[in-house]
Amino acid sequence: MSPRRSYIGGPFGQLHLRTLGEGVPLILSHQSPSSSDMFRAAYEFLAAAGIKAIGIDTPGYGGSDVPPPRPSIGDYAKMFAPVLDHFHLASACFLGHHTGAANVTEFAVHHPDSVTKLILNGPPLFTGEERAERNAKPAGPIPPVADGSHLSKRFQGRVAATVGWTRLDAMQKNFVQTLSAGDTFWYGHKAAYEYDFALAFMGLKVPTLILTNTGDDIYHLAQRARAARPDMSYIELTGGTHDIVDEQPEIWAAAVAKFVRGD
Numbered sequence: 001m002s003p004r005r006s007y008i009g010g011p012f013g014q015l016h017l018r019t020l021g022e023g024v025p026l027i028l029s030h031q032s033p034s035s036s037d038m039f040r041a042a043y044e045f046l047a048a049a050g051i052k053a054i055g056i057d058t059p060g061y062g063g064s065d066v067p068p069p070r071p072s073i074g075d076y077a078k079m080f081a082p083v084l085d086h087f088h089l090a091s092a093c094f095l096g097h098h099t100g101a102a103n104v105t106e107f108a109v110h111h112p113d114s115v116t117k118l119i120l121n122g123p124p125l126f127t128g129e130e131r132a133e134r135n136a137k138p139a140g141p142i143p144p145v146a147d148g149s150h151l152s153k154r155f156q157g158r159v160a161a162t163v164g165w166t167r168l169d170a171m172q173k174n175f176v177q178t179l180s181a182g183d184t185f186w187y188g189h190k191a192a193y194e195y196d197f198a199l200a201f202m203g204l205k206v207p208t209l210i211l212t213n214t215g216d217d218i219y220h221l222a223q224r225a226r227a228a229r230p231d232m233s234y235i236e237l238t239g240g241t242h243d244i245v246d247e248q249p250e251i252w253a254a255a256v257a258k259f260v261r262g263d
Contacts, residue, residue: 003043003055005063008086011078013065018055021047024260025092027083028055029100031122031242032188033178035062038097042245045253051260054092056083058103060184062177070187073195077106084114093260095119095211098218098242099192102200108208109200117260118208122218122242123225124197134193141183154178162241164215170246201225209259213237213244233259 003018018036020043030038036055046053057064058076067075080103084092091114096104101120108115126134144150155175165171178185210232212222226234235255240247257263 001044001047003040003053007063008082010059010064010082011075012059012067012071014063015059015065015079015082016057016063017083018043019053020044021050021052023047023050023052025052025054025087025089026256026260027080027092027094027104028053029094029096029103030055030058030061031098031100032058032192033061033181033185034174035177035180037062037177038174039245041249042253042256045250046257049253049257049261051257054083054087056080058100058188060187061181066182066184067187070184071191073102073106073191076103076188076191077110080104080107081111081114090114091116093117093119095121095256097121097245098124099188102192102195102197105197105200105204106195108206109203112206115206118204118206119211119256119259120201120208120225121211121244122216123201123210123222124192124218125201125221125225125228126193126197128196128198131193131196135190139186139190141186151179161217162243163217164239165241165243167243167246170243173246174243198228202228204229207233209233209235211235211237211255211259213240213248215240216242216244218242235259 003020007014035057060066093116094104101123108118
Protein backbone atom coordinates (compact mmCIF):
# COMPACT_ATOMS: atom_id res chain seq x y z
CA MET A 1 0.00 0.00 0.00
CA SER A 2 1.20 3.47 -0.85
CA PRO A 3 0.14 6.68 0.91
CA ARG A 4 -2.29 8.97 -0.86
CA ARG A 5 -0.61 12.22 -1.88
CA SER A 6 -2.46 15.52 -1.75
CA TYR A 7 -2.05 19.26 -1.33
CA ILE A 8 -3.73 21.71 1.00
CA GLY A 9 -3.31 25.42 1.66
CA GLY A 10 -0.68 26.22 4.27
CA PRO A 11 0.88 29.26 5.93
CA PHE A 12 3.42 29.75 3.11
CA GLY A 13 1.58 28.38 0.10
CA GLN A 14 0.78 24.73 -0.59
CA LEU A 15 1.53 21.90 1.83
CA HIS A 16 2.17 18.43 0.44
CA LEU A 17 0.77 15.50 2.45
CA ARG A 18 1.06 11.71 2.43
CA THR A 19 -1.81 9.83 4.11
CA LEU A 20 -2.46 6.16 4.73
CA GLY A 21 -4.75 4.20 7.02
CA GLU A 22 -7.86 4.70 9.10
CA GLY A 23 -8.07 4.99 12.85
CA VAL A 24 -6.19 7.10 15.38
CA PRO A 25 -4.81 10.18 13.57
CA LEU A 26 -1.04 10.61 13.82
CA ILE A 27 0.64 13.63 12.23
CA LEU A 28 4.28 13.02 11.23
CA SER A 29 6.92 15.76 11.04
CA HIS A 30 10.21 14.76 9.40
CA GLN A 31 13.85 15.57 10.06
CA SER A 32 15.68 18.17 7.99
CA PRO A 33 16.58 18.17 5.21
CA SER A 34 14.10 15.50 4.16
CA SER A 35 10.37 15.13 3.49
CA SER A 36 7.40 13.04 4.59
CA ASP A 37 8.90 10.35 2.35
CA MET A 38 11.31 9.58 5.20
CA PHE A 39 8.42 7.60 6.73
CA ARG A 40 7.78 5.68 3.48
CA ALA A 41 8.80 2.29 4.87
CA ALA A 42 6.58 2.67 7.97
CA TYR A 43 3.29 3.98 6.57
CA GLU A 44 1.96 0.52 5.82
CA PHE A 45 2.87 -0.82 9.27
CA LEU A 46 1.26 2.16 11.00
CA ALA A 47 -1.90 1.73 8.92
CA ALA A 48 -2.02 -1.99 9.75
CA ALA A 49 -1.85 -1.05 13.44
CA GLY A 50 -5.03 1.03 13.21
CA ILE A 51 -3.39 4.42 12.72
CA LYS A 52 -4.23 7.11 10.18
CA ALA A 53 -0.70 8.31 9.34
CA ILE A 54 -0.51 11.85 7.99
CA GLY A 55 2.95 12.88 6.84
CA ILE A 56 3.59 16.57 6.12
CA ASP A 57 6.36 18.02 3.99
CA THR A 58 7.71 20.89 6.07
CA PRO A 59 7.50 24.17 4.09
CA GLY A 60 10.50 24.30 1.78
CA TYR A 61 10.97 20.53 1.65
CA GLY A 62 9.52 17.78 -0.52
CA GLY A 63 6.51 19.11 -2.39
CA SER A 64 5.65 21.99 -0.04
CA ASP A 65 6.23 25.59 -1.08
CA VAL A 66 9.29 27.45 0.21
CA PRO A 67 8.60 30.21 2.77
CA PRO A 68 9.59 33.63 1.38
CA PRO A 69 11.68 34.69 4.41
CA ARG A 70 13.86 32.18 6.24
CA PRO A 71 11.46 30.58 8.77
CA SER A 72 11.79 29.92 12.48
CA ILE A 73 10.53 26.84 14.30
CA GLY A 74 7.55 28.98 15.30
CA ASP A 75 6.85 29.52 11.60
CA TYR A 76 7.15 25.83 10.80
CA ALA A 77 4.71 24.99 13.61
CA LYS A 78 2.04 27.01 11.82
CA MET A 79 1.66 24.18 9.29
CA PHE A 80 -0.18 21.89 11.71
CA ALA A 81 -3.43 23.82 12.28
CA PRO A 82 -4.39 23.76 8.57
CA VAL A 83 -3.81 19.99 8.52
CA LEU A 84 -6.11 19.46 11.51
CA ASP A 85 -8.73 21.67 9.85
CA HIS A 86 -8.43 19.80 6.55
CA PHE A 87 -9.18 16.46 8.22
CA HIS A 88 -11.85 17.98 10.52
CA LEU A 89 -9.86 17.04 13.61
CA ALA A 90 -10.10 18.84 16.93
CA SER A 91 -6.90 17.08 18.01
CA ALA A 92 -4.46 14.37 16.96
CA CYS A 93 -1.32 12.57 18.04
CA PHE A 94 1.90 14.15 16.78
CA LEU A 95 5.33 12.69 16.06
CA GLY A 96 8.43 14.67 15.19
CA HIS A 97 11.84 13.31 14.24
CA HIS A 98 14.89 15.48 15.09
CA THR A 99 14.03 18.92 13.63
CA GLY A 100 10.46 17.67 13.38
CA ALA A 101 10.52 17.10 17.15
CA ALA A 102 11.14 20.82 17.59
CA ASN A 103 8.25 21.61 15.22
CA VAL A 104 5.72 19.47 17.09
CA THR A 105 6.98 20.60 20.50
CA GLU A 106 6.43 24.24 19.58
CA PHE A 107 2.90 23.44 18.45
CA ALA A 108 2.14 21.36 21.55
CA VAL A 109 3.31 24.09 23.93
CA HIS A 110 1.02 26.68 22.37
CA HIS A 111 -1.89 24.39 21.41
CA PRO A 112 -2.02 21.64 24.06
CA ASP A 113 -5.72 20.99 23.50
CA SER A 114 -4.95 20.07 19.89
CA VAL A 115 -2.37 17.43 20.85
CA THR A 116 -3.69 14.15 22.23
CA LYS A 117 -0.26 12.55 22.54
CA LEU A 118 3.23 13.66 21.53
CA ILE A 119 6.16 11.52 20.34
CA LEU A 120 9.63 13.09 20.23
CA ASN A 121 11.81 10.84 18.12
CA GLY A 122 15.31 12.11 18.86
CA PRO A 123 14.54 15.30 20.82
CA PRO A 124 17.18 17.98 20.00
CA LEU A 125 17.83 19.00 23.61
CA PHE A 126 20.99 21.02 22.99
CA THR A 127 22.41 23.34 25.62
CA GLY A 128 22.64 27.04 24.85
CA GLU A 129 26.39 26.65 24.30
CA GLU A 130 25.89 23.75 21.88
CA ARG A 131 23.32 25.70 19.92
CA ALA A 132 25.62 28.73 19.73
CA GLU A 133 28.48 26.55 18.47
CA ARG A 134 26.33 25.11 15.70
CA ASN A 135 24.90 28.50 14.82
CA ALA A 136 28.42 29.85 14.38
CA LYS A 137 29.15 27.40 11.57
CA PRO A 138 28.69 28.70 8.00
CA ALA A 139 25.26 28.01 6.52
CA GLY A 140 23.84 28.74 3.12
CA PRO A 141 23.66 27.54 -0.48
CA ILE A 142 26.49 25.38 -1.78
CA PRO A 143 27.65 26.66 -5.18
CA PRO A 144 27.93 24.04 -7.92
CA VAL A 145 31.22 23.33 -9.69
CA ALA A 146 31.65 22.17 -13.26
CA ASP A 147 33.00 18.70 -12.48
CA GLY A 148 30.16 17.90 -10.10
CA SER A 149 32.52 17.30 -7.19
CA HIS A 150 30.27 19.40 -4.94
CA LEU A 151 27.71 16.59 -5.16
CA SER A 152 30.22 13.95 -4.16
CA LYS A 153 31.41 16.12 -1.26
CA ARG A 154 27.86 16.57 -0.01
CA PHE A 155 27.13 12.85 -0.32
CA GLN A 156 30.27 11.94 1.60
CA GLY A 157 29.30 14.47 4.26
CA ARG A 158 25.99 12.68 4.67
CA VAL A 159 27.74 9.33 4.93
CA ALA A 160 30.16 10.69 7.55
CA ALA A 161 27.25 12.03 9.63
CA THR A 162 25.57 8.60 9.62
CA VAL A 163 28.00 6.52 11.65
CA GLY A 164 27.05 2.84 11.54
CA TRP A 165 24.96 3.11 8.39
CA THR A 166 23.87 -0.11 6.70
CA ARG A 167 21.38 1.05 4.07
CA LEU A 168 22.95 2.67 1.02
CA ASP A 169 19.50 3.05 -0.54
CA ALA A 170 18.37 5.09 2.49
CA MET A 171 21.49 7.23 2.18
CA GLN A 172 20.76 7.84 -1.50
CA LYS A 173 17.06 8.60 -0.88
CA ASN A 174 17.81 11.17 1.79
CA PHE A 175 20.61 12.70 -0.26
CA VAL A 176 18.23 13.19 -3.18
CA GLN A 177 15.72 14.86 -0.83
CA THR A 178 18.44 17.24 0.30
CA LEU A 179 19.20 18.16 -3.28
CA SER A 180 15.51 18.64 -4.07
CA ALA A 181 15.31 21.25 -1.32
CA GLY A 182 17.63 23.40 -3.42
CA ASP A 183 19.51 26.39 -2.06
CA THR A 184 17.31 26.59 1.04
CA PHE A 185 18.06 23.03 2.24
CA TRP A 186 19.79 24.48 5.32
CA TYR A 187 16.76 26.41 6.62
CA GLY A 188 15.50 23.62 8.88
CA HIS A 189 18.76 23.01 10.72
CA LYS A 190 19.36 26.73 11.16
CA ALA A 191 15.88 27.19 12.64
CA ALA A 192 16.42 24.23 15.00
CA TYR A 193 19.73 25.61 16.31
CA GLU A 194 18.17 29.02 16.89
CA TYR A 195 15.20 27.53 18.75
CA ASP A 196 15.25 27.21 22.54
CA PHE A 197 13.97 23.64 22.54
CA ALA A 198 14.92 23.14 26.19
CA LEU A 199 12.58 25.90 27.34
CA ALA A 200 9.67 24.56 25.30
CA PHE A 201 10.40 20.93 26.25
CA MET A 202 10.30 21.67 29.96
CA GLY A 203 6.96 23.44 29.47
CA LEU A 204 5.21 20.50 27.78
CA LYS A 205 1.99 19.45 29.52
CA VAL A 206 0.71 16.78 27.12
CA PRO A 207 1.36 13.01 27.39
CA THR A 208 4.76 12.58 25.76
CA LEU A 209 6.96 9.70 24.62
CA ILE A 210 10.70 10.09 24.14
CA LEU A 211 11.60 7.64 21.36
CA THR A 212 15.21 6.94 20.45
CA ASN A 213 17.62 4.29 19.20
CA THR A 214 21.10 3.57 20.47
CA GLY A 215 22.77 4.28 17.12
CA ASP A 216 21.17 7.70 16.62
CA ASP A 217 23.79 10.44 16.37
CA ILE A 218 21.88 12.44 19.00
CA TYR A 219 21.12 9.46 21.24
CA HIS A 220 22.91 11.31 24.07
CA LEU A 221 20.41 14.16 23.75
CA ALA A 222 17.54 11.70 24.21
CA GLN A 223 19.21 10.54 27.42
CA ARG A 224 19.49 14.16 28.51
CA ALA A 225 15.78 14.64 27.78
CA ARG A 226 14.89 11.49 29.69
CA ALA A 227 16.81 12.70 32.74
CA ALA A 228 15.22 16.15 32.54
CA ARG A 229 11.65 14.78 32.24
CA PRO A 230 11.45 11.39 34.02
CA ASP A 231 7.66 11.80 34.00
CA MET A 232 7.59 11.16 30.25
CA SER A 233 7.31 7.72 28.68
CA TYR A 234 10.46 6.30 27.10
CA ILE A 235 11.17 3.68 24.42
CA GLU A 236 14.63 2.77 23.18
CA LEU A 237 15.37 0.73 20.06
CA THR A 238 18.69 -1.01 19.52
CA GLY A 239 21.14 0.03 16.82
CA GLY A 240 20.20 1.95 13.72
CA THR A 241 21.09 5.54 12.83
CA HIS A 242 19.04 8.67 12.20
CA ASP A 243 17.66 6.62 9.29
CA ILE A 244 16.00 4.26 11.80
CA VAL A 245 12.63 4.38 9.98
CA ASP A 246 14.25 2.91 6.86
CA GLU A 247 16.39 0.49 8.85
CA GLN A 248 13.79 -0.93 11.27
CA PRO A 249 10.38 0.18 9.95
CA GLU A 250 8.28 -2.60 11.48
CA ILE A 251 9.90 -2.34 14.92
CA TRP A 252 9.79 1.46 14.81
CA ALA A 253 6.10 1.49 13.81
CA ALA A 254 5.25 -1.02 16.57
CA ALA A 255 6.86 1.24 19.18
CA VAL A 256 4.95 4.25 17.88
CA ALA A 257 1.64 2.37 17.71
CA LYS A 258 2.04 1.04 21.25
CA PHE A 259 2.14 4.55 22.66
CA VAL A 260 -0.48 6.03 20.34
CA ARG A 261 -3.01 3.30 21.13
CA GLY A 262 -2.13 3.15 24.82
CA ASP A 263 -1.30 -0.58 24.74
